[in-house]
Amino acid sequence: MNTINILSPVRYPGKIHAVSSSFETHEAKNVLHNDESFWCTAKSHNAVSEFIIIDYGSIVAVNIVEIYPSPSGKTTFPSEFRLECSIDGINWEVIKTENRFTLDEDAYRLLLPITVFQYLKVYIIKPKRIAAKYFAEIGKIQAGIQGAVSITASSSSSYEHDPSNLMEIDNQKYWESEITSSASRQWIEVDFGMIFPMTNIGIIAPQNPALFPEQFSIEITEDKKIWTTLADVKRFKAQPNGSYIFGGYQFNARYLRINVMTVQTEKQKYCAQIAGIFAHAALPALRHFHINAAVQYATVFQPGIVKLAADGDTTPGAVVQASDPRLRDASTIFKGIVQLADDGSNEEGLVVQASDSRLAPATELKPGIVRLAYDREVAEGAVVQSTDSRIKEATDTTFGIVKLCPNGQYINNAVVRGDDSRLQKATTKDYGIVRLAENGEDNEFCVVQGNDRRLKDATIVSKGIVELAEDGEEAPGVVVQGNDRRLKEATTHSKGIVELAEDGEDAPSVVVQGNDRRLKEATTHSKGIVELAEDGEDAPNVVV
Incomplete structure (x- = not known):
């Protein structure tokens, strides 16, 4: 074993x-x-x-x-x-x-x-x-x-034919891809849980070999980043329940992927069937070295001056052979150094071909890398052409990106030109954006200038915005100054805004102070504002 x-x-x-x-x-x-x-x-x-x-x-x-x-x-x-x-x-x-x-x-x-x-x-x-x-x-x-940690597939026709059947070597069970109306690419992926030194990968055909894929490839990888093609098979005809192995040399792998193209069924539909998969890992064995042996021709099994790499092998120190599938012409189905993308495909890891429709010249009807817009079209995703009327020079009568407004006119959606008379310097005679007012002018729609006499400092002799009043002056149209004697504090001897009354004084035009004796509380013996009457007293000028 x-x-x-x-x-x-x-x-x-x-x-x-x-x-x-x-x-x-x-x-x-x-x-x-x-x-x-x-x-x-x-x-x-x-x-x-x-x-x-x-x-x-x-x-x-x-x-x-x-x-x-x-x-x-x-x-x-x-x-x-x-x-x-x-x-x-x-x-x-x-x-x-x-x-x-x-x-x-x-x-x-x-x-x-x-x-x-x-x-x-x-x-x-x-x-x-x-x-x-x-x-x-x-x-x-x-x-x-342990067995595989997981086994998944791009699709299954039903739960009875899911990819878990591939681990059971049973002629009555198989994996079947979804049934479609046209040929499609399907895949099966296996995770072994850890890296193993493998020798070959096997695939078992179902009882009906007509549904076994005729075109398929087997890829392996250690890290899911760099995939190596182990086998690339075309026009393959399987026998009923046939078991086929691919590899024949030792390679390291944790992940396995099988890419297949579906085949046509008797009902003019397309699907693929695989009955089972197996993966053989190498067992530990003693190695014998012949120190004095002559240098042999290098093979994938026996080093000579170098060790030849098997197809797709990424082992350090192994030399890639000229027949390696990684050096062949790439196609949309299988990899060479790269794998070509189908027309319009945006799948990760594929290379766009020069014949891809996305690289064709763009027109108004058919996109290339972009789709050209019709003249003045505003559709999302369309690119404006250099001949579009919106890009030509604008005039008073036709639009470019904008339409120019004639001098002095007010038109919706029109742009004022730099030489418009409304943008020239304003004077007292001619409008710019505004018309300047003459000195002292108070007409509508004119703007007061900074040197207008109404803006100069006001005095008691001449007006600015206002005219100041002389001390104590009470003429109409003049403004009281802050040093006017009428604004000083009032006393009993001189007026401020008012003149204060002496204690008990009842002269006209004087204001009673808060400490006047007439404002104190009234009793039966002394007056406040009034004098209170004694109990039963009916004297005049006393309050009951």
Whole structure:
């Protein structure tokens, strides 16, 4: 066995080869069962190392080991353990060591590069101390091939023919693309979960080979950035349930993509059918080197002075051959150095051809890179031509981008010219945008000039905007100045705006002060504003 199919998941059956101890009915063989049973080590007062060894009967290829907990969960799952493997059960290779491990998922899973062995050992370095005793419990142990992480397709005709059928080698099941009225390009993409050293990719035809694609390509990549063509097939005729492999040399890949062209059905529709896919990875093997051997011709399998790269191979240090498909003429279906885009296609990673309609001369009816607009067209996405009437020189009678307005006229949507009389300097005789007013002029629609006499400083002799009043003057049309004596503070001897009255004074044109005795509270003995009457008093000038 030099290769293994890594597309479909596999778990190998085994038997117990040896075990350090068991507790009551929780025997070691329980780790091989797919039920609630489990293996429990002996419960001891001392921390004693334990182990269990599974024999798979023959050498198997493994890239995943799974250890499930008992129904007690992570409480009794070991925290310090290691996994070992062996070809002969005598010499052991340590695969993985765990210290202070805590189970956070439903099971412990270890992904490996493809590894071959017959015996698998779980060595518990130190069991946990639970309720004053040391022991560990394990529910189930499995080893095998993980299988593809995902498999997707551009389309499916129904849920019964989805791409998951491709992992099951069953002649009754197959993937079928959507059924269309014209030929189309479809794809299948597989993620293996990690990079594998592969040797070939296989495709299985359905029972009806007429619907197996006649034109297809197989591409592989490590990172989904640079794809390498493994095979490019045209005019292929398959046999019923035929199995076909492509490759024949070792290459590294994580992702696989199969591009197909649909074929015509009996009902004049188009679809494609594939019954299965398999991917063979190389197993580890001893290599023998002959130091003194003569230099050989280089091949894809054996280095000479150089090592030749297989078609599409990107391995560092390998030399690309002249027959490599990456050097061939590119087409719209398959890649050369590039892959050509179909007419009008904007798919990422494709190269536009010189004959693409988008590069053709543009017209008013048919776009090139752009579509030309008709004269004065305002449609979105159309490009104005240099002959468009909107770009010609504007006049008083015809539009360019704008229409010019005749001198002095008021027209909607017309633009005033630079020599319009309304834009010239204004005077007292002629309008510009406005007409200047004569000195002192108060007519409508004229603008006061800065030297107008009405804007000069006002005095008591001549007007500015106003005429100032002399001190104490009360003539009409004059403005009282801030130093007028009538604005000074009033007293009992001289007027301000008013003249204040002496205490008790009742002379005309004088103002009673707030401290006048006549404003104090009235009693029966002294007057305020009035004098209050005694109880029962009927004298004149007293208030009851």
